[in-house]
Amino acid sequence: MTDLLALTIPEMLILCGITFVAGVVRGFSGFALSALVMASAIFILPPVALIPICWWLEMSASIIMARGGWREADRGVVMGLVIGSTVGVPFGLALTTSLPVETSKIVALALIVAAAVLQLAKIRIPFLATRAGLYSVGFAAGIATGLASIGGMIVALYVLSQDAPARKMRAALVMFLFIGALTSLITYLFFGVMDQTAALRGLALIPTTLLGVYVGTKMFTVRLEPYYRPFCLGLLVTLATVGLIRTAL
Numbered sequence: 001m002t003d004l005l006a007l008t009i010p011e012m013l014i015l016c017g018i019t020f021v022a023g024v025v026r027g028f029s030g031f032a033l034s035a036l037v038m039a040s041a042i043f044i045l046p047p048v049a050l051i052p053i054c055w056w057l058e059m060s061a062s063i064i065m066a067r068g069g070w071r072e073a074d075r076g077v078v079m080g081l082v083i084g085s086t087v088g089v090p091f092g093l094a095l096t097t098s099l100p101v102e103t104s105k106i107v108a109l110a111l112i113v114a115a116a117v118l119q120l121a122k123i124r125i126p127f128l129a130t131r132a133g134l135y136s137v138g139f140a141a142g143i144a145t146g147l148a149s150i151g152g153m154i155v156a157l158y159v160l161s162q163d164a165p166a167r168k169m170r171a172a173l174v175m176f177l178f179i180g181a182l183t184s185l186i187t188y189l190f191f192g193v194m195d196q197t198a199a200l201r202g203l204a205l206i207p208t209t210l211l212g213v214y215v216g217t218k219m220f221t222v223r224l225e226p227y228y229r230p231f232c233l234g235l236l237v238t239l240a241t242v243g244l245i246r247t248a249l
Contacts, residue, residue: 035239057206152176
């Protein structure tokens with residue numbers, strides 16, 4: 001098995017632990033699985049090898065969580081974000097060819113930190129509540145995806161800015177990531193990122209991920225719902241700050 005996965009036993013055990021913790025966070029918050037895996041497993045595998053692994057983990061988590069997400073999410077919001085993001089991705093990819101990727105990533109992460117801090121301070125931006133704001137955020141998320149693969153964090157910021165129950169916010173994130181995972185597979189196959197080794201690694205890590213998702217989902221109770229928004233915003237600030245430090249170094 002270790003030969004097929006091209007990983008040592010200690011590396012595989014560490015990855016199992018990482019994916020379990022990331023699954024717990026995904027089950028509770030509805031996002032951040034890939035971000036946590038990318039931030040934690042980078043010393044074992046390079047980003048290009050982690051991206052297809054994360055696809056399998058995100059898809060498995062999405063399948064488990066999608067049923068409740070489709071029922072509780074605001075479908076108009078989800079589709080607006082998906083449409084805007086789909087249009088924005090080519091622009092982000094075009095910018096990638098003309099701007100330094102690291103510089104673009106620093107700018108995007110800094111904006112996420114600033115926006116999350118504003119939300120923690122309960123400063124509202126009325127434009128985000130409009131239909132134009134919805135498509136604009138989706139478009140910006142698409143650009144950020146093309147530039148630095150962090151569009152999901154921007155969508156999370158938008159969803160968390162809405163005056164909606166925690167269950168609706170979480171469901172919207174789940175559905176956006178589910179639809180996004182379906183469309184991104186085509187890109188991974190086209191560029192040859194999704195090879196046999198990547199697929200085997202992803203499949204091998206699904207059980208620990210789903211165990212974590214199960215635990216995280218059970219943690220999402222009525223008693224903890226009031227803490228959902230500050231937890232997610234704090235998580236975004238932490239992830240973006242770690243990303244900034246890692247990029248700067």
